[in-house]
Amino acid sequence: MTATAIPTTPTWAGATPHVVVIGAGIAGLIASLRLRAAGARVTQITKGLGGIQLGQGSIDILGYTPDRVSAPLEAVAAFAAAHPAHPYSRIGVDAVRTGVEYLQQVAGPDLLVGDAEHNVNLPTAVGAIRPTALVPPTMVAGELHDGLKLVIIGIAQLKDFHPMLVAQNLSRTTLPDGGHVTARAVMTDFEPRPNEFDATGLTFARALDDPKTRRTFAEGIKALVNEGETVGLPAVLGGEDHKAAFAEICQIIGAPVFEIPSLPPCVPGMRLNEALVKAVKDARVEFILGTKVTGFTAADGHLVSVTASTAGHKREIAADAFLLAAGGFESGALKLDSHGHPLDTVLGLPVKLPDGVDEEHLVTDKYWGVAQPLFKVGVDVDESMKVVDGGSPVYDNVYAAGGVIAGATRWQEKSGEGIALGSAVKAADAILASLPVVAATGLAASSPLAASAERN
């Protein structure tokens, strides 16, 4: 296979899929890969690009309980026990560990480093100190420790990154383990393309894929760095060619360099998203972008098929099992209508409100220091990630993974990817166990390598 060939036709074209996965965020992509690796025929439908590139580009497992967490996997068990309504209480720590390891295998060390046992504290684009677990290699040097000397460098043509905000807030903050960093800010000029004065991070990332441009850029940055400083830059250091771009920029600057993510789209998230989507396509998952589920047929507590609508075209897709991994309110999979009723817009599944909260009190008048109950609304699942209502399955073959599951405020807990990965693994494994054909071959084959073996 050449690098330019994009395999879009599954080897099993024409056959009915075993599983339809709805959504292409981290939950949907990892579930598809795991299902496919075990031999299942998978059709993945997504309305748009998944949410990986809208976040911070690292892998969160658990950051706050609300106390700052330093050992996330260890903390998940206790947190789950203390919060029975939280998705982690159904997912369990083992599935999270398996999910993270599985992602690491797929992504490889060029995209993610670190482990699920330890959080690192990284500076954010407003200068807060944020815990996260696995990080892109481009963020490693940003781990904060006492005595670290930082220079945060902004580019005037990139309005989404303000180095004074980062440096001055970092300088006045005591680190979680005590101690301080010193940080100074520099703003410089750099046009990603001639005369471009209002560019997005993506434009910079693409410009820095060009070796000549990134050398000019890195030379310019080098002149701003003092002896002994670690260099914080906006997360734009290369797009498709990020590995070579980052290596060369680091080498020219001659000091430790790290990226700080800012407003979406998040370039490090895009790198991971592209790698995972490519892996899904390479594994011969039928990947259908730009497609909404607009209807379904069900009989006797069993979901028979979904209607997938692409532009004006509709297609009925029957399958043995369905995985809803379409995200929460941020994607539109969940919706609050104008009368204040929350609902699942994809399959019309019943949604669960937080305990003790009625529809009239889903949103509170406080902005600071509270989690809005609304964002804990989602579908309820059992330990196999099967969607349940009052404890009983809604359908015998519908599962959920990721942000659509009730009970978490992912962005405040810093738990989004951990929930997505753990629930994707659990759902995929439960689905595989329910598929007679695949179950015969056993789950032992469920490594990312199995898919390539089949391909060869």
Next chain:
Amino acid sequence: MRTMDADVVVIGGGATGAGVVRDVAMRGFSAVLLDKADLGQGTTGRYHGLLHSGGRYVVSDPESATECAEENEIVTRIHADAVEKTGGLFVVTPDDPMEFSDQWTEGATKSKVPWTEISTAEALRREPRLNPGIKRAFAVHDGTVDGWQMVWGAAHSAEDHGAKVLTYTAVTEIIREGDQVTAVIAHDLKNDEQVTITTRFVINTAGPWAGRIADLVGCHDVEVVPGRGIMIAMNHRLVNTVVNRCIYPADGDILVPVHTVSIIGTTDVKADDPQRLAIPRNEVQQMFDSGEALIPGFREARAVHAWAGARPLFKDKRVAATDTRHMSRGMSILDHGTRDGVQGIVSIIGGKLTTYRLMAKNVVDVMCDQLGESRPCTTADEAVPGSADGHTYVITHRLRENEKARATHLEVKPKATDVAVAAKAGRTPSHAAIDDQIICECELMSRKMLTDLLAEQPDATLDDLRRQLRLGMGPCQGGFCSMRATGVALEDGGIDIERATGLLRLFLKNRWIGLWPILYGEQVRQTALDDWIFQGTFDVEHLPVPESEVEL
């Protein structure tokens, strides 16, 4: 402590106060305008943006209707840059009785409000989203006016005529010698400093707070009933002309296209405290239902923000205190000399934004009488700064300005090579190169608009800037621009990191006040993304918490 001296002190920087200070300054008096908050932060900024044709009042209050029709023309002329000539429609919806429309045409003719009847087909051609079941339609000269732009226009005009405008300066005392007012003592809240202004005359234009100001000088029982009304801004212009329901004035009878949004309003409920106005869930639902009557499918549109304003209604003993809609909306001028035996102060209460200039004229005429001065009002003759060319606002004007800036960018801004050389040498950037960056995409607000206003008002909050620049008022409600604006304020605004971070916290909190009551549909999705940005990616909740929150 600062001391000042002025012929006239005007208390309250809403439309009336700004109109009064402009009027007295143009008549040659030295004047100071005081407000405890920003200009137009009370009732003036919390309305639906309608510049009345008068059509709304042709049956209920014909005198007001005539005044509105006259002042509409004047305001359009002197505040051209704040006014959009949208035109208006009065429509009879399927739910409304036909009889009222006959009364309406009769009233409109009598009160000299220009109108023409158009066919329902023509009305639907002009506004395709209108309820196709409308039974009758009339075209009127309604327009829309940006209350903040108007108030700042009047204030800048007053300053050009020598007046001083002091915002965030709260009146604490009004001094009398015998029965004569001699001085006003105020507290400059941002600089924590006392300001004493010796004066011969005070004009109380404090709107819903007018009773409290009158109390300070010993004029009691000035009862101002705040009539609370909620308004909801719907994303986009669902209509391009003002659409009124042709019924006796009622709740939710109007949809007003202002800037990039359309505003539905309003309700009318007696409130206790003009400082704390609720946006109750049932009233929000009532607005959506009213919207459905005018525009079918209204509930599927996206609400981006809500607010409540307090009509300052002077209590008339003839009607029950709870029925605020039927209190006089005409202005009441209280001469405290005859009413309370206190010389050198009058209060003006009530009225409408559309007739603000006339109200100012009337109260300043009263003052001139009392002072024995004969100086004519000239406020209708001269446009405020920025409106001299008579060009009214059009929705695309920022786009046009930005396109022009882009077109000239290559000629006047540093060339790419210069920038590359600067980057190599590690020089700090030239601001000219980035002046045209769009900091708030929803409202097309450029970096230069922000830095220019910050230079003028270095102690402004992001909300102060918002009222003049529309920062954060679009669909994302600050999700993308508020971090950028904070960064720019820190880089160029001469503020320190604690204040910058505090301003960001305050802005996010204040945006939420108008968001949470109307959170549904696509705005929930936006809020989830905004929360993900601020609480997730930025982890803004774990920045150092200030010892005390920035509030001004």
